[in-house]
Amino acid sequence: MILCGMQTLPEEFVRQLTISLGPERVGEVVSFITGSPASTAVRVNPFKTEAVPPQFASGKETYSRWGRLLPERPDFALDPLFHAGAYYVQDASSMYLESILPLMTRMREERPEGPFTVLDLCAAPGGKSTHLLSMLREIPGSFLVSNEVIRSRASVLYENISKWGAANVVVTNSDPSDFQSLGEYFDVIVVDAPCSGEGMFRKDPEAVAQWSMDNVRLCAARQRRILSDILPCLRPGGLLVYSTCTFNPVEDEDNVAWTASQYGMEVLEQRHFYPGDPGAGEGFFFSSLRKGGTYGVSGRSAGKGRGRSGGAPLRFKEDVPWVNEGFHLFRCGSLIKAFPAAVTVPMLELTEGGARLRVLASGTAVAGVKDGRSGGKQVIVPQFSLIQSEVYRRGSLPEVEVSLDAALEYLRRGLPALPGAPAGYVVLTYGGVPSGLVKNLGNRCNNLLPPSLRLRIS
Numbered sequence: 294m295i296l297c298g299m300q301t302l303p304e305e306f307v308r309q310l311t312i313s314l315g316p317e318r319v320g321e322v323v324s325f326i327t328g329s330p331a332s333t334a335v336r337v338n339p340f341k342t343e344a345v346p347p348q349f350a351s352g353k354e355t356y357s358r359w360g361r362l363l364p365e366r367p368d369f370a371l372d373p374l375f376h377a378g379a380y381y382v383q384d385a386s387s388m389y390l391e392s393i394l395p396l397m398t399r400m401r402e403e404r405p406e407g408p409f410t411v412l413d414l415c416a417a418p419g420g421k422s423t424h425l426l427s428m429l430r431e432i433p434g435s436f437l438v439s440n441e442v443i444r445s446r447a448s449v450l451y452e453n454i455s456k457w458g459a460a461n462v463v464v465t466n467s468d469p470s471d472f473q474s475l476g477e478y479f480d481v482i483v484v485d486a487p488c489s490g491e492g493m494f495r496k497d498p499e500a501v502a503q504w505s506m507d508n509v510r511l512c513a514a515r516q517r518r519i520l521s522d523i524l525p526c527l528r529p530g531g532l533l534v535y536s537t538c539t540f541n542p543v544e545d546e547d548n549v550a551w552t553a554s555q556y557g558m559e560v561l562e563q564r565h566f567y568p569g570d571p572g573a574g575e576g577f578f579f580s581s582l583r584k585g586g587t588y589g590v591s592g593r594s595a596g597k598g599r600g601r602s603g604g605a606p607l608r609f610k611e612d613v614p615w616v617n618e619g620f621h622l623f624r625c626g627s628l629i630k631a632f633p634a635a636v637t638v639p640m641l642e643l644t645e646g647g648a649r650l651r652v653l654a655s656g657t658a659v660a661g662v663k664d665g666r667s668g669g670k671q672v673i674v675p676q677f678s679l680i681q682s683e684v685y686r687r688g689s690l691p692e693v694e695v696s697l698d699a700a701l702e703y704l705r706r707g708l709p710a711l712p713g714a715p716a717g718y719v720v721l722t723y724g725g726v727p728s729g730l731v732k733n734l735g736n737r738c739n740n741l742l743p744p745s746l747r748l749r750i751s
């Protein structure tokens with residue numbers, strides 16, 4: 294072990310890093326890892342706010358136009374805007390993913406017909422997926438499949454995706470090999486692979502304790518399995534992003550070279566970000582590769598030839614008056630869901646067309662349908678996910694701006710008093726962003742925050 298400043302780093306790790314960086318540069322990076330605090334950055338949500346919240350205004354620019362590198366770490370848990378999905382806390386280096394936006398734009402221009410499909414294969418807790426959703430606002434007819442294989446992590450992913458508010462997303466909990474039934478379906482696949490986590494050393498002493506060369510080799514073998522399982526799902530000429538938060542070449546450059554030679558892919562770019570690099574955070578490896586073949590010529594659509602099962606178009610749209618233009622409504626069991634009009638059919642085909650995927654969510658659940666009392670007319674009730682989503686038509690429900698204390702009280706599932714507010718469903722806003730839904734009964738309110746989102750700190 295090498296003892297430096299606040300941290301003790303494994304000798305073999307430092308030796309590997311020296312091979313990659315050279316003896317002059319390595320000292321600088323090691324002293325950043327061992328002697329300086331971890332960085333903090335946020336990425337603002339364009340679905341919720343165009344402006345950077347004032348508390349982040351002093352932050353430095355990042356690789357994302359929506360990102361800010363902060364001078365110190367605020368207490369995010371006590372900021373209602375964080376819980377409302379107005380921004381995402383993310384390592385600044387990872388924001389380099391935005392460099393693929395011009396490539397995606399060009400691909401869409403080359404193949405304007407059909408849906409533009411993106412898969413984030415290893416997606417929890419949702420940093421890359423929320424970023425991709427922000428970018429896909431600029432790619433017409435696009436949607437994202439956000440997948441996480443580990444069930445408990447998939448629930449966290451689902452919560453973060455719902456908070457972000459995009460409706461052009463399907464959340465799945467599947468093994469990479471399960472996607473093969475789709476054929477060459479995706480225009481872009483992002484594999485942000487599970488790795489040995491050398492870029493987590495400043496944040497997490499456990500990552501240092503668990504590091505070994507054996508583990509690096511195990512991770513590299515697993516990464517190759519994941520890539521082998523998913524590459525058959527990429528369109529000819531499609532784009533693969535392979536990234537890790539580790540520095541060693543075994544998991545990074547060696548795997549890129551292996552993928553390129555094994556699958557006849559062209560390496561477009563590969564680069565490391567180290568702590569201390571300008572604009573970088575903790576550390577990241579980014580690579581992009583293009584699959585062989587002519588883009589847009591072949592490739593298969595998941596739902597071709599398959600009929601849709603379940604889910605009926607909603608006949609009486611006026612029953613759900615809270616929805617923006619440009620979305621189709623479907624009744625799926627006791628839920629009414631909204632899908633962006635341009636991708637409704639492919640999203641439904643993907644989720645209901647018989648692919649072997651475990652789908653946790655698709656589109657936005659906007660309302661529930663309840664039986665009326667004693668067999669009366671069915672009642673349509675807004676869902677919490679409606680007010681988190683781009684689907685929600687602002688002002689279609691009464692809105693009340695609340696104070697910081699009231700917003701936090703709401704998040705603890707307390708029952709804020711709303712003197713003067715109309716009876717019925719009311720949206721609470723904080724900083725202008727929809728943050729809560731209540732049913733105002735006059736003398737009291739029912740708090741409709743899902744219990745899983747409850748703030749547990751005082």
Ligand code: SAM
Pocket residue numbers: 414415416417418419420421422441442443446469485486487488515519538
């Ligand atoms: N992309 C995420 C983000 O930006 O928030 C971080 C992803 S993390 C580096 C890697 C993810 O891969 C983890 O959520 C982990 O559960 C998942 N994973 C672990 N084993 C996997 C496997 N065999 N196949 C696919 N994903 C796996």
